[in-house]
Amino acid sequence: MKEASIEVMKNTKSVRDIDVKDKRVLIRVDFNVPMGEDFDISDDTRIREALPTINYCTDNHAQSIVLVSHLGRPKGRSAEFSLKHVIKRVERLLGRDVDFAENIENVESLQQGANGNVILLENIRFYEGEEKNSDELSRKLAS
Secondary structure (H helix, E strand, C coil): CHHHHHHHHHCCCCHHHCCCECCEEEEECCCCCCECCCCCECCCHHHHHHHHHHHHHHHCCECEEEEECCCCCCCCCCHHHCCHHHHHHHHHHHCCCCEEECCHHHHHHHHCCCCCEEEEECCHHHCCCCCCCCHHHHHHHHC
16 A cells, blocks of 8 residues: 555646746645634744645746635634634735735636736535535636
8 A cells, every 4th residue: 555655746837847937826724723812823833834746836937826714713704704713824925915806706817917926716515516526616726
């Protein structure tokens, strides 16, 4: 079993194996960070772990980078679980502005900005079908 896992990893591409120049890049990140009642992030390790991939894409002139994450286990839309609460920390750690997309439909208009812009999509768990691997949601994200 361990040998099979090693073989799979040998054939798995890294973002560094892909030419991202002038491409729209969607990155599934884990920004499900612990926060206090006042939304202060107590541990930003998960955000920091995504930085090398995001920076690689910006350094290699990706047209735009869309970050997709969940936060908590909301039942429908809830301000408590909005990723708006993490955007300032992401901006500080990246050292650049990050646009916020309230919904998937807003992503395209934000991508029209300058090359290399980074966009954080609202909590993916707010979308029906996210936990069910919905084909419709996948198509929306891919577009």
